[in-house]
Amino acid sequence: MSDLPTAPGMAASLCALHDVGTCRSCPHLSAPLTAQLARKQARVTRLLADGANPVPPRAWEEPAASAPERFRNKAKMVVSGTAAEPLLGILGPGGRGVDLRSCPLHVPQVAAALPVLAHTITELGLTPYDVSARRGELKYLLVTASPDGDLMVRFVLRSRRHVAALRAALPDLQRRLPTLAVLSANIQPVHQAIIEGPEEIVLTEEDRLLMRLQLPEPPGAAVGGVQEGMARRRMRELPLFVPTRSFFQTNTAIAEQLYATARDWADAAPGAAVGRERLVWDLFCGVGGFALTLAGPGRRVLGVEVSASAIDGARAAARLMRLPEGAVRIEAGDASVLDPGAGAVPDLLVVNPPRRGIGAELAARIEASGVERVLYSSCNPVSLASDLERMPSLRAGRARLFDMFPHTDHAEVLVDLRRDRMTHPNRH
Template identity: 50%
Template sequence: MLCHHYDAHRCRSCTLIELDYAVQVADKQQRCHDLIAAPGLEWLDPVLSAPSGFRNKAKLVVAGTVDAPTLGILDPAGGGVDLRDCPLYPPQLQAAFDPLARFVTLARLVPYDVPNRRGELKNILVTQSPDGELMVRFVLRSTEALARIRKHLPTLRAELPGLRVATVNVLPEHKAVLEGEREIVLTEDDTLRMRVNGLDLHLRPQSFFQTNTEVAAALYRTGRDWVAEVGPRTVWDLYCGVGGFAVHVAAPDRQVTGIEWSAEAIASAEQTVAESGLPGLRFAAGDATEFARSAAEPPELVIVNPPRRGIGVPLAGWLEASGVRDVLYSSCNAVSLARDLAAMPSLRPVRARLLDMFPQTGHYEVAVLLRRD
């Protein structure tokens, strides 16, 4: 992939961009092989991504001035670097950025000056659905500009006909995070429909969804096929997010329970269930480890898809002692995955697959099927 921002040293986020894509994938595969070594472990062919134009979301830091805003990242001095033409974004998503920049000027949304801690608009977060619809979130220091945003929102919607969900997120603190806790929905709809493998998932503003829709679809198909092969009657999907795995493995005569800390994500999953009519699905907000420890009996199969830190010693220890027959572990960090596997020696890796969710970087997803000896 070629990028003039990288060549000019304006943005160096794509740390592997100088490597041929096939080499990137081979190196990631070798890294996972080295960390997850087990006798008889079958490695399936990796799932590849388009090397560019694969991102379904943009996390744009806003800087510059109200009349000439930049949308992108900050340089080391806190100045704005405009990345509206970053090649990681597909053309349809890129096409939303100029209208959003014009909206900043129209609604007089003063960009937040990080070094001087002045201004209002910190970030614009944009997500694109597989159908081309958009969710746009304006991350502001306060609600001072809320009335102006409401007033001019029809102009933005006229420029962006695919705009389905628009919100204001309030982040009053000066700290290096993308969003705050308070979300104000400005549109009739409060969820973005994410159509994956013929199933409609719902994404609320503060819910997580994988950055690469095509590779996420392959991840869920992999999980669906592996679970179908095992044929469990009861399944837990821990760290279930908006229910991607749970929805894909739902089947008649199978009880699937999804657990996720985020109440927003669980509300999204419950909306999917209400609309889909899929059988045997239940979701609840809560801590995955506490749920497992307090359950009357374990299921036949557990799916875990934790953040980078992994599931940790308490949940790994519970799985080791639980008698659960099979575990599907989806990880974005093979180091924490290897650490968790070491704490579950009775659950042996039998099949694995690398999914290149993040080309041009060292990040990836790896799915492993574990079976009790």
């Protein structure tokens, strides 16, 4: 349970399952979002100020606040119960299924799709997988919605037994879910905690979801009224393709703010708009959120990613954006062993690693390289603090917290690092 104060006069939170203690996914749901965010900011500020390469408290900009509900663009539902009465949600204490179709965090398109999909499970007689008995076929239902309301639905099955039936059900599903863009069966034959298996059988023509993000332009580019606060922010579209088995940020509105902040900070670099073409590397680039946001006149961007499907998505989005030849290159590779100091040194390095951080090897190479500027986007302030410690000559000038997962302690942070030659005056 949260130790944060609840809103005055608030008898119930947004979620009845939270209030009765059946679902504990949102420990701070009963507290006002402003109090949650203030505490999250204080905790992250303290943690990163205490490190050996500290982020000074004055570096923090205003945090990016999320909507309190309807912000999750994806549902990862464990399927339990029976085919006749499936439960879509989580496994509670003792492996008991808890139905989370009413979860207030899902965007409306996901919330509306779940009952339809439960109905399909019943019609097709898809028996939910029983973890303790190791019997049954349907393990998870994974649903993602784009900002336009298009849906990607993936059935994680133990075998291919029901794939033909699922294929036959497609026209009916498309009738009931007219925005269904991608339907697939993921085969996960192994009894293990990893949700997805390596085999994906796509049943629709489309095998990836188009996410058309809207990034706010810098305040100077505002249009409309002249009075303070009246001007409308101009938006720029960032089209990203999300294939079936690749990472995408969970909170679309916060992802838009994250990419826009990285772009604004990169644009504000000294000499950014003049002179020669700047070289930008985006390591752990996924489907290309940072790489494609930063692509533009005067910049040549290289994205590096390990997931083949994410690479395909990023390349397809670059084509869709009709970027000039060579403006963005997305390459397959292990970013954790790259050496940014080996060849043409990038003017700007963006890193957005998984929770474990960039690790000792890459941190040491960045520290020893001539890279002047690093934007580190982290989903784990603890591994971020360790990585900063390994790069003592890169000092944080700016930082911002992004509330990607409200109601939890999860913190997403962007830090703007610049090389401090006083720390290591003999370098480059």
